[in-house]
Amino acid sequence: MNLKTPEYVPGHGLITGKSVLVTAAAGAGIGFSAATRAAEEGARAIVLSDIHEGRLAAAVEKLKTESGLAEIYGRVGNVAVEDDVRGLIDFAEESLGGVDILVNNAGLGTSKLLIEMEDEEWHRVIDVTLNGTMRMTRYMMRVMKARGRGGVIVNNASVLGWRAQKEQAHYAAAKAGVMALTRCAALEAAEFDVRINAVAPSIVLHPMLRKSASEELLAELESKEAYGRAAEAWEVANVMMFLASDYSSYMTGEVVSVSSQRS
Ligand SMILES: NC(=O)c1ccc[n+]([C@@H]2O[C@H](COP(=O)([O-])OP(=O)(O)OC[C@H]3O[C@@H](n4cnc5c(N)ncnc54)[C@H](O)[C@@H]3O)[C@@H](O)[C@H]2O)c1
Known part of the structure; x- marks a missing residue:
């Protein structure tokens, strides 16, 4: 079975007037889709960030052209580096007049059997995927608390983080960590009116991912989905926008699966 991809859902103004910061926003996947969706849902200003300078400049231009939104900024940064994280959030605070919504999209994966994995590969994946999300969340919480007008954080x-897959011990451990971080940080952040939730996507087959994994593995992953297909990046971005919006005002510390997997 391979159910056809649904029609693109138009925006509904879910985050009208809000300012948004998205990390890892210059790729072909969920990050850029989240920034695009934010513009379509009424955001007044957006900062796109990414480690890749060239692609980031192109992404900023593309989003400006496609959305017609004037206030779109780019800032290069590596979420695994504390100075970059502080520089990025300080930049976004200043350019946006305060960040209302942070989308922590950055994450890094590789494929390796655990018995063959060296410490360096384990640490690299954990450092971007888990520690990077922690660093962004921690500093954003500090800034939002000091500013005193609340806010929303959506982690990817x-x-x-729930399921097993061969060659993914490091990535799965990191994502399970992101889920636990989301729950615990949300409990603390509720005291200063900041909501923190996460999405848990199954598979989004954008061109960059297609290049990095074998056809057989991707076909196997798609076949596990009840829909017989991978999600479109925008289908994940839609759920992020729901979590970023006031429609999810009674949700914090939650992890929402964006998946059609049967097990
Ligand atoms: N694609 C999937 O099937 C899938 C499934 C589940 C979860 N996710 C998660 O979704 C998120 C987005 O993944 P995606 O595959 O949609 O790609 P994406 O296009 O959203 O992100 C890729 C971008 O991340 C940037 N990046 C890499 N390391 C970085 C770092 N240290 N700091 C800042 N930017 C960095 C890259 O330069 C690239 O532009 C990741 O956290 C990933 O783990 C993806």
């Missing part, structure tokens, strides 16, 4: 986890 993965169903692998």
Whole structure:
């Protein structure tokens, strides 16, 4: 079975007037889709960030052209580096007049059997995926608390935080960590009116991912989905926008699966 991809859902103004910061927003996947969706849902200003300078400049231009929104800024940064994280959030605070919504999208994966994995590969994946999300969340919480007008953080986890897959021990451990971080940080942040939730996507087959994994593995992953297909990046971005919006005002510390997997 391979159910056809649904029609693109138009925006509904879910985050009208809000300012948004998205990390890892210059790729072909969920990050850029989240920034695009934010513009379509009424955001007044957006900062896109990414580690890749060239692609980031192109992404900013593309979003400006496609959305017609004037206030779109780019800032290069590596979420695994504390100075970059502080520089990025300080920049976004200043350019946006305060960040209302942070989308922590950055995450890094590789494929390796655990018995063959060296410490360096384990640490690299954990450092971007878990520690990077922690650094962004921690500093954003500090800034939002000091500013005193609340805010929302949406983290990007993965169903692998719940499920097993060969060659993914490091990535799955990191994403399980992102889920736990989301729950605990949300409990603390509720005291100053900041909500923190996460999405857990199963699979989004954008061109960059297609290049990095074998056809057989991707076909196997798609076949596990009840829909027989991978999600479109915008289908994940839609759920992020729901979590970023006041429609989810009674949700914090939650991890929402964006998946059609049967097990
Ligand atoms: N694609 C999937 O099937 C899938 C499934 C579940 C979860 N996720 C998660 O979704 C998120 C987005 O993944 P995606 O595959 O949609 O790609 P994406 O296009 O959203 O992100 C890729 C971008 O991340 C940037 N990046 C990499 N390391 C970075 C770092 N240290 N700091 C800042 N930017 C960095 C890259 O330059 C690239 O532009 C990740 O956290 C990933 O783990 C993806």
